[in-house]
Amino acid sequence: MSKYYQPEIETMPYEEMRKLQDERLVAQVKHVWDNVPYYRKKMEEKGVTPDDIKGVDDLHKLPFVTKDDLRECYPYGLLAAPLKDCVRIHSTSGTTGKRVVAFYTQKDIDLWEDCCARAITAVGGTDEDVCQIAYGYGLFTGGSGMHGGSHKAGCLTLPMSSGNTDRQLQFMVDLGATIICCTPSYAAYLAESIEEQGIRDQIKLKAGIFGAEAWSESMRKDIENKLGIKAYDIYGLTEISGPGVSFECEEQTGMHVNEDHFIPEIIDPETHEVLPLGEKGELVFTSISKEAFPLLRYRTKDICVLSREKCSCGRTLIKMAKPMGRSDDMLIIRGVNVFPSQIEEVLIEVGGGDITPNYLIKIDRINNTDTFDLDVEMSEEMFSDDVKSIAKVENAIKDKLRSILGLGVNVHLVNPKTITRSEGKAKRIIDNRNI
């Protein structure tokens, strides 16, 4: 078996890929112009017609699509193919009540499953493997996407769906699962249960593909150590297709985007300007092959970096970093973009425990300068009977944040349980600036 599922695409020289993208984009723009009145209106408002789009270089001329558009168009407003050609829907919960419904033709399902098969093949999945799908099945895309991908990659597929940990472990042992697909938090839970039941030596897992949730590098290391596997990241969203929009290869340094179907861009979330490769900003996707629900320039709100550096796996597909946070959560302090997730990574590393110490970011503006304070709840792991050791912890937090953000922060260690928690999730930011 090849190490690639579709080598001709996955290792295609960039110039060829660009040509393919140009052709598909031109056709896609025409397709939505002809079939989706909502799109036509949006384009007309921006003064763009399909004639203006001759290739990827013209992509920036197109209007953006946001979650608000999806809400407004619920359920059929963005449908670009006749309903009789659609064979399935998937759905995801919207932020304010109404769900997003995405439609798929058989061709859309096929190309999506191809993307998932690329991801499974990239972690070593072949017809010798047993792939346990422990994502939820149903409206959620996780289960069925990876399920179809596993079929295409030739694995024996265990359609477990999520939950029922005892049954998961029984099948994992009895049927010798070698690859597991689930959320990272469920993987961590499975790892703990395996440890508790003392069945680690009966587990044949070699790889895991974990997505649909934010997770950190330290969590990756923890899962890898506990399960004795390689843990790979996968990225996707229902609006674009589902899991497999991008996937990690053996290098584990970012995810290859299936750019023959989905063109990524990075934009400045404030000015909407397209940013050059390597710069951090909001990730935007354009679906260039899908028939039923092809979103153009969909703003994901994920903050991310793209890179076209050569990858040792041989794939030429562009890579995206693990999203660093949501543009909704982004703070701008002294002109620097700051995400709570960056602070969490540092606190987990310094705290040495499994859980993030509770924290509170406090920002104010004094004499036209932003002040940046961070309260961190003291934990048993960070505490010591001598001042020097505690000062070391304090300085480690400061130094690491300074090197990651390039910002000085005042760290205050506070008594445990003194930072208010609301519904389990603490209110992490107090921004007192009046801008």
Add this chain to the structure above:
Amino acid sequence: MLVKQVSAFIENKAGRLNEIADTLAKNNIDISALSLADTTDYGIVRMIVCDPEKAVLALRESGVVCKITETLAIAIDDAPGGFAKGLKALTDNGIEIKYMYACISHEKGKALMILSVDDPQKADALLASTDAGKVNPSEIYRHI
């Protein structure tokens, strides 16, 4: 002799030290020695108490971060030169003292000191044969 010290984290805010004292009082835990090391933001309370395990449980229960560390209690003569004499076995062997504080003593002519060093076991062995090492445990872990 080796003694178990309870140390606890406190923010520099009014009433924090009181909360700790209250918790110990409610649990009937007697304090023989106490010192406070503080910085601008926080402090560390170090205590020798009659029942360290019970104290730690009670403090944790009340939401205080605390721990037990091994420290040394030494007896010194309550007279000029007594302090230097008591520490001689440690200074002669190059053992550095991280911090120290005084403890209540009921024996006439003697003072008790609590010491923190990197290797308490080694320090204890060095002191064992000296006068400084002669400490009556009931003096430290006093039960009422």
